[in-house]
Amino acid sequence: MRYPWQKADWQRINRERDRLPNAWLLTGLAGIGKSAFAEELARSLLCDRPGPDHAACGECESCRWFALGSHPDYRRLSPVEAEDEDKAGRKLPVIKIEAVREMIEFAHLTSHRHGQRVVLVEPAEALNPAAGNALLKILEEPPADVLFLLVAHAPQRLLPTIRSRCRQFAMTAPAADEALAWLHGQGVADPATELAHHGGAPLFDHDPTLAAARKAFVEGLIQPTLANVLLMSERADKLKLALAVPLEWLQMWLFDLSSMRLSGTLRYYPDHRVALDNLARRADLTQLMQAAGALDKLAPYGQHTLNVRLQLESALMEYLKIFA
Ligand SMILES: [Zn+2]
Numbered sequence: 001m002r003y004p005w006q007k008a009d010w011q012r013i014n015r016e017r018d019r020l021p022n023a024w025l026l027t028g029l030a031g032i033g034k035s036a037f038a039e040e041l042a043r044s045l046l047c048d049r050p051g052p053d054h055a056a057c058g059e060c061e062s063c064r065w066f067a068l069g070s071h072p073d074y075r076r077l078s079p080v081e082a083e084d085e086d087k088a089g090r091k092l093p094v095i096k097i098e099a100v101r102e103m104i105e106f107a108h109l110t111s112h113r114h115g116q117r118v119v120l121v122e123p124a125e126a127l128n129p130a131a132g133n134a135l136l137k138i139l140e141e142p143p144a145d146v147l148f149l150l151v152a153h154a155p156q157r158l159l160p161t162i163r164s165r166c167r168q169f170a171m172t173a174p175a176a177d178e179a180l181a182w183l184h185g186q187g188v189a190d191p192a193t194e195l196a197h198h199g200g201a202p203l204f205d206h207d208p209t210l211a212a213a214r215k216a217f218v219e220g221l222i223q224p225t226l227a228n229v230l231l232m233s234e235r236a237d238k239l240k241l242a243l244a245v246p247l248e249w250l251q252m253w254l255f256d257l258s259s260m261r262l263s264g265t266l267r268y269y270p271d272h273r274v275a276l277d278n279l280a281r282r283a284d285l286t287q288l289m290q291a292a293g294a295l296d297k298l299a300p301y302g303q304h305t306l307n308v309r310l311q312l313e314s315a316l317m318e319y320l321k322i323f324a
Contacts, residue, residue: 002040003033003203004182005174013041013169014054021167023139023148025124028171030153031201035122037171038149042066042074042118045147062113072112075103075119079126095121097130104138107146115145122151124158132159139165173200193271199252213239214249221253222275224323229316237309246312247298250319254292257283257322283322291318 002010013024024041026034044050048060056063065071077100079093103119111117121127127135136159139148150166152158174182176195179202183191197214198204216235220228236246252268259265260280266273295315 001036003036003174005172005178006033006037009037009169009171010040010053016167016169017054020147022142022146023150023166025150025152025155025158025163025166025168026171027152027155027168029173029199029201031198031203032171032173033203034151034153034171035120038120038122038151039076042120042149045116045118046071046073046113073117075106077103077119077121079123093126094128095126095131096128097134100127100131100134104134107138107143111145117146118149119146120149120151122149124150124152124162125154127158132162136162136165174202176200196266196268196270197252199268209239210245213241217246217249218253218269218272221250221319222272222279224279224320226320229313229320232316233309233313236312241308243298243308243311246308247295247315250315251292251295254288254295254319258285258288258292261285261288279323284324287318287322287324291315291322294318 026038028034040056043056043063043066044054046062046066047056048062049057051057056066058067062071062073066074077095079095080099107117107119121135139162142148148166150158150162155163155168179195179200180191183195183202188194194204195202213235217232220232232246236243256266256269256272256276257280259267260273260276261283266276269276295318298311298315
């Protein structure tokens with residue numbers, strides 16, 4: 001499916017069809033519908049009777065296969081939960097080499113139908129190193145008539161050699177009014193607050209456990225004490241959150257804190273204007289920059305689930321210093 005805000009992107013990518021790449025890498029903010037768009041692109045590339053704007057017809061044999069999830073010329077690689085636990089007893093979703101090998105076999109077969117085959121890899125960040133290397137090999141010598149679609153919101157985490165083998169297509173985030181109208185239509189309560197919390201990306205997970213965890217985390221940020229730092233880190237650990245999750249909440253909070261201080265505006269937490277205003281008045285700007293810098297250094301470890309408690313504690317200790 002395509003979301004209402006993807007019209008321009010659809011037209012833009014259609015103009016690139018005259019010269020199809022071997023691989024497209026669709027990038028952009030998480031939660032704006034990149035995967036759905038990529039799947040729609042695959043469906044339309046395989047469709048026997050696409051419409052004037054390349055829309056899949058929905059009725060041909062190919063579209064019927066697609067709807068059944070068993071198109072013989074299409075493969076989708078998505079993460080499965082790892083069987084192995086890390087040292088902390090947590091399982092990270094990954095795309096494993098076995099799945100890539102199976103896909104490579106598929107890519108070297110001849111097409112069941114009329115030539116074009118499509119492989120969707122999403123999110124490409126979930127490829128583990130061995131799987132990434134295997135994918136790279138086939139991207140280096142792509143079989144004829146196989147189009148790879150990679151989807152990533154953090155393309156910098158991919159092997160640079162994979163990135164350079166793909167034609168990049170940056171997807172557009174919806175304008176606020178488009179996103180709000182859509183969320184409203186989905187019956188989301190308080191769409192403006194939720195949209196702000198998710199950085200303007202409307203396809204967030206309506207996970208009530210996560211929403212409650214975020215709420216508790218933000219309450220801790222409003223009362224920056226050592227006791228709260230320890231409590232917040234312990235909670236994140238108990239919930240088995242990937243480090244990236246609370247780090248992102250903190251990063252957005254720091255963004256709003258400095259934005260409040262410098263220009264009186266808020267982007268992510270408009271519902272906490274009073275608290276942020278109070279904190280911004282007490283904030284030491286140098287320490288604020290330092291805390292933000294410390295977060296950037298942790299960001300590459302965001303998908304790790306090792307030592308979440310320790311890492312988060314150290315990031316939050318930097319946060320405390322802002323108000324010392
Ligand atoms: Zn069709």
